[in-house]
Amino acid sequence: MTAAPFRIGVDIGGTFTDFVLLDTRDGHLRNGKVLTTPAAPEQAVLVGIRQLLDAHGITPVEVQHVIHGTTLVANALIERRGVPTGLITTDGFRDVIEIGTELRHDTYDLFMRVPEPLVPRRRRVEIPERILPDGGIHTPLDEAAARAAARELAAQGAQAVAICFLHAFRNPAHERRMAEIIAKEAPGLTLCLSSDVVPEIGEYERASTTICNAYVLPVFRRYLTQLGDGLRELGLAGPLYLMLSDGGTVGEQTAARHPIRLVQSGPAGGVRATALYGAAAGASDILCFDMGGTTAKAALIEAGEPLRSLDFEVARVDRFRKGSGLPLKVPVIEMIEIGAGGGSIAQVDRLGLIRVGPESASSDPGPACYGLGGTRPTVTDADLVLGYLGAGSFLGGDMRLDVAAAERALREHLAAPLGLSVVEAAWALHETVNGNMAQAAAIHALEKARRIEAFTMVPIGGAGPVHAAQVCRKLGIARLVAPAGAGVASAFGFLASPISFAFVRGWVAPLASLDFDGLHAMVGAMEAEGLAMLAEAGVPAAAATRRVIGAMRYAGQGFQVEAELPAASIATGDRDALRAAFERQYLQQYGRTESALPVECVSWQVIMAGPVPVVATATPAPAGASAAPRLRPAYFAEAGGFVETPVIDRASLRPGDRVTGPALIEERESTLVLPPRTEAVVDTALNLVVTL
Template sequence: MATEAALMAGLRVGIDIGGTFTDLCVLGEAGVVAVGKVLTTHREPALAVAEGLAEVFARAGLDFGDVEQLVHGTTLVTNALIERKGARTALLATAGFRDVLEMRREHRYELYDLRLELPEPLVPRHLRFDVPERILADGTVHTGLDEEYVARLGRELDARGIDAVAVCFLHSFTNPAHERRAAEVLARAAPRLRVALSSEVVPEIREFERTSTTVANVYVQDLAERYLADLARRLHELGVGPAPHIMLSHGGIATVETAGRYPIRILESGPAGGALAASAFGVGAGERDLLAFDMGGTTAKLCLVADGAPLVTHEFEVGREYRLLPGSGLPVKVPVTDMIEIGVGGGSIARVNALGLLTVGPDSAGSEPGPVCYGRGGTEPTVTDADLLLGYLDPAYFLGGGMALDVPAAREAVRTKIAEPLGVSVEEAAWGIHTSVNEDMANAARVHAVERGKDPAKLPMYTFGGAGPVHGAGVARALGAPTVVAPPAAGVLSALGFLTAPLAFDFVRSARAAVLDLSWEDVDARFAEMEAEGAALLRESGVDGSDVTHARVAEMRYAGQGYEIRVPMRATSGTWPDALVADFTDGYRSLYRRSGPPVAVEVLNWRVVSSAPAPEVSLRLKEPASGEAFGGSRPVYFAGGFVDTVVVDRYRLRPGAQVAGPAIVQERESTVVVPPGARCVVRGDVSLEVSW
């Protein structure tokens, strides 16, 4: 058994700010020593962080002076883009291209919808400007930059109170000279303006996505920098010595300075942590391929883990008009953990629509006012209210008893808003809300998995988040998944996952060419340039150069195709072109179950991920508490009616223990529902495996 001193040594802290709750997890050298969950303070997010840390450290008897690392993830950037709360921003584009943001790709995500809506560009047309200049696709200068025009425009924008400028010139990913010179001119003419260059934010092909991403980055940059400064100040006042690290969307971490420079890269930082933790527990259990399912208070997310690592994509959309329809949001071209996000969480609002049908989400009660049962002024019934009425949640043990839930208020809201309009009982209405959410998530997850060449019925599902373990069995059964696993500290698993991530950053260069037309010397030089950038960035963060590793990737397609797939670059010289084409062919066949046409294979983008060593951490909990784990029973609703159901204290379960369903396994931050006919086994790492 680990000693208490060993558990408390070398503390590492993970903090995840979600739409409803802020989660905290503290690791010592021997494993998890404390976890916590507090309501998010949306107007001042760092306040919840400080208050939650103070509460957790006081409850566990920990000292802030023992903290060696703090890793933080946040939804701040996502929320600012969705709510349009960024800086007043202007766009400087190549003459004739200022309307790229408005024209998009002329893609209709609903072909026959005459009322189709697209999100408004972050920069209105009167703040988008045509700059006289032109660089051709091969990088040669066709028309020189009109520096006087840029200087005059900078002074006018400054005088009109504009705060930020995005500079996106045609083909700057090939030759960034004009963008860099424009930044120099603007800095001299209007030094107050914050300027972002597309050649630095996202130096790759596709004009609309590149422009949209650069605009989004500078739009939220001031907000992100001010928030990160406030966070650092509050942590310093608490006595936390090390500067915080920030979780990136693709699963690496970065310094505050880097995150402030490229805030668009922390867009999906919270969900990335959960996927990392699920993959770590899966690898430890010998399950390298799995589904990671995260359900919090506002949204649910599902990610595929393949060969021990979450899938990563470089295409993402924010603020979709229709959540499940690609093309209906603002595109950002940055590396993010590849997941499907659905607007159903514990706080999602249920209602009866004009057709008399029950719908849930995507709007959420969040933490202000929150579900009706929170007693904070909420009046609309939510998923949490339904779960409470079904008996899945203990009104006296929510957040370990830190928040009493109001059952009568929840019952009244479900009765008046759902049950009476549908002509059913309150329990039937609550069951309808619960199962509707499960089916919505399962349907979206099935499409997400199949589109990536995976069969969800063959993969275990790891579930986490405050509401994930409550709904996990229902979603897994609907998917046909063989088992559902709730890791220890499932309610705050994203915060725990932050502490498994290495310092890492992603680099890209666009240079389209047929593979067989390339020389190894040119390819190696292109990769070496990016690797040098990565090594320098990591050295600035205190990483020894000898510890840095680089992963090379080529994004490839058949000539004439519009999109590409990612292929790891394993070859080094000699027969590398044939080896690379063979790897591409295998990857293509794996995704699409067929071979491509007999045409040339080309590379569009070259990528490098530069990483420091991953931290060596123990994810196990402290030894189980002594005493009886089974703490009586209560009536819980399953299909058909209430069933007397055993209640189990998770903190007293030991590896090898078994629980027959129906059962409710309670912990402070989440609850695992074991339905009738299912069986729950405690694994060696204290994860709960539910199977049927």
């Protein structure tokens, strides 16, 4: 028997912090959920873990480790809660982060907003130096100017400094020397080098990513220290792992160097869980629909693997407009924000239409129905008034919802201004959210040249199962797989994710003249670095796996396509194999190839990973006498209004059971709403497979 058989996954969301405890001896899962504490996120983590252990009679020494995902990094960037940061860059380039790419995210808006740079111009310092595109030195680093810059930024109150010199991804010598000088002249400053954080082409994206990493790094380190101290006070002596945005996990030390890699950590865990849920139900092409308390996100999973990218945006000034945020060059599971979450606030706009979000009631004060001080209507308030949520059964009865407060908020802010009844306003809000999400998901699939109606939806998040069936109908999706524990899916996904880290190096070169000896050496160096990182997390070299991905394009193009490369193609110098891998991916994405054009390599990615943990997606509750379903009025427009609807305890369902809509299937973390003309069957993995 393992001395410490339990593993804990923790996901901090905008409204709730979720917990999943796994017993590795029998695969049994136990879930928990507490309100997030925004001012001190670690407090909710510590309270929830203590409650979970106490509820099941587990001692802290029995916990092997904790795996954690958090929105702290993203929130610090969105809410501008980082530290005063400076930028040191090549002479003539300090305004790159303001100029950007000069692309407009809204061509016709004369008053188009762009994100304010995290570093004001007075804290951007230029240094005479120049590295050439091939890594050669054109102008040596001016060390006198470097010393002056260090002293200047310290005098201005900077607490962190991003160093981003032109072409440093090909030769980091100047950045490293600059860091040595700062460490001597201003030893208290936190330093981030672009050649460490994102060694890739593109000075704007590289500078933006490095600045963001520097901006949040001291905040994140303080948080990790407070969380680690709290866990040790609880008696949990095992390691703390953190979830990355690309679906891998890393040790605490690695995460503390690259917090920007955690910007999408929570949703990445949800996508990982969704792939497992879908596979258990026999689905490989999946639409992950993750609707939590603050936002709704979508991700496409093909052949069991989510789509991935090296480009991401954070802190958009126009929430759904690509190009309106701060660009990041980090490995991420590709997902988009498609709508509001349960806590998103609704209002009537100047055109007399209902607009939902982006403002959220969060956990403080929360939706009006939480009774914690919120007075404005949210999606959760509408779902409660429509009967989809039970006032006395929310969170298993631990949190009673106030129907009168929800009705009051809807009446004052929506129904009265629009001349509607409270129920009509609630339904309008519900339909608005569903329509927005369906439209955004369809556009996302279209942009990826995919037919969304061919996918199976898997809804996760506390609000996902409530809205899933209606969103499926709007998308033309005929099959829905609703897993058990969907409300804590991200935390479960952490437990099913391997120790993994992606290393990226930029190297622009024509494929026809690519130096394979140099490439082989570079890939080998990334692999060695990855093995060392895995060893830190206790993964032996024999258990590690390697994937190599090349970002390539046709010569003259301004965008690239990522393709996984055959294992031996780099070692043998097989140019044809590399081109074939690129063109297969290009054909899938664009429907054609350009065989007459030469191919250019842009960057190389090596993903080093440990074994994938084997985790069962659900464990059945002990069999007992099935209680007769109770009834609750729930609103279904296709049935003409409120219908006395069976409310079924999900724990009472067994493989082979069938449920015909309308029905409400409740579990502690979420409720699955089955409209009329739907049928759900419980499969052997305890998923509810819904046919619409």
